[in-house]
Amino acid sequence: xxxxxxxxxxxxxxxxxxxxxxxxxxxxxxxxxxxxxxxxxxxxxxxxxxxxxxxxxxxxxxxxxxxxxxxxxxxxxxxxxxxxxxxxxxxxxxxxxxxxxxxxxxxxxxxxxxxxxxxxxxxxxxxxxxxxxxxxxxxxxxxxxxxxxxxxxxxxxxxxxxxxxxxxxxxxxxxxxxxxxxxxxxxxxxxxxxxxxxxxxxxxxxxxxxxxxxxxxxxxxxxxxxxxxxxxxxxxxxxxxxx
Numbered sequence: 358x359x360x361x362x363x364x365x366x367x368x369x370x371x372x373x374x375x376x377x378x379x380x381x382x383x384x385x386x387x388x389x390x391x392x393x394x395x396x397x398x399x400x401x402x403x404x405x406x407x408x409x410x411x412x413x414x415x416x417x418x419x420x421x422x423x424x425x426x427x428x429x430x431x432x433x434x435x436x437x438x439x440x441x442x443x444x445x446x447x448x449x450x451x452x453x454x455x456x457x458x459x460x461x462x463x464x465x466x467x468x469x470x471x472x473x474x475x476x477x478x479x480x481x482x483x484x485x486x487x488x489x490x491x492x493x494x495x496x497x498x499x500x501x502x503x504x505x506x507x508x509x510x511x512x513x514x515x516x517x518x519x520x521x522x523x524x525x526x527x528x529x530x531x532x533x534x535x536x537x538x539x540x541x542x543x544x545x546x547x548x549x550x551x552x553x554x555x556x557x558x559x560x561x562x563x564x565x566x567x568x569x570x571x572x573x574x575x576x577x578x579x580x581x582x583x584x585x586x587x588x589x590x591x592x593x594x595x596x597x598x599x600x
Contacts, residue, residue, distance in 0.1 A: 424488035492568035496521035499528035
């Protein structure tokens with residue numbers, strides 16, 4: 358009993374209160390607390406967090422078959438136009454081959470400047486991208502005009518199918534496949550129900566294409582067996598709206 362009376366006395370006098378306070382109540386005092394602007398471990402991009410470490414607007418990098426013009430401010434006799442060859446090199450006057458693939462225009466300018474510094478004193482070089490592989494998408498399968506098309510502006514899947522000539526009578530509108538390369542050797546596929554989107558007049562799920570995307574419109578089932586059915590029976594089995 359004496360022990361219980363001692364504990365009750367301590368609680369009454371407030372001697373044990375700091376130890377029994379909830380952790381969040383102690384933290385709310387504001388002493389020694391630093392705000393990081395993080396929520397669930399995600400840093401606030403306005404505070405210079407990890408969200409800003411990536412390249413938001415990456416510069417174009419040279420590819421095979423690209424064409425560049427190289428100009429020398431004080432030595433115009435070395436001005437030239439060079440193609441990025443299949444092996445990734447460009448051939449420079451007097452200097453020889455220089456690797457250019459995957460470089461930005463600015464990086465190539467630095468490389469050319471360093472290469473010619475062996476024969477010119479402090480060369481001033483400017484590089485201009487003259488021709489390059491323009492963004493494109495590919496449409497195949499049951500569309501009016503299968504092929505490769507330039508991606509000149511923001512284009513959705515429905516718009517891309519229209520550019521490719523629209524659906525044919527044999528197309529399966531409900532299972533259009535969008536193939537997208539996300540890394541070397543890795544391609545993801547999305548199956549889109551274009552029929553449902555158009556019927557509901559809701560294009561919120563209509564994907565926006567990125568350069569290099571491929572659309573494939575498969576053949577519907579009735580068209581696969583159509584050649585095996587008597588012509589007089591086609592009206593019984595074939596209703597285009599079902600596909």
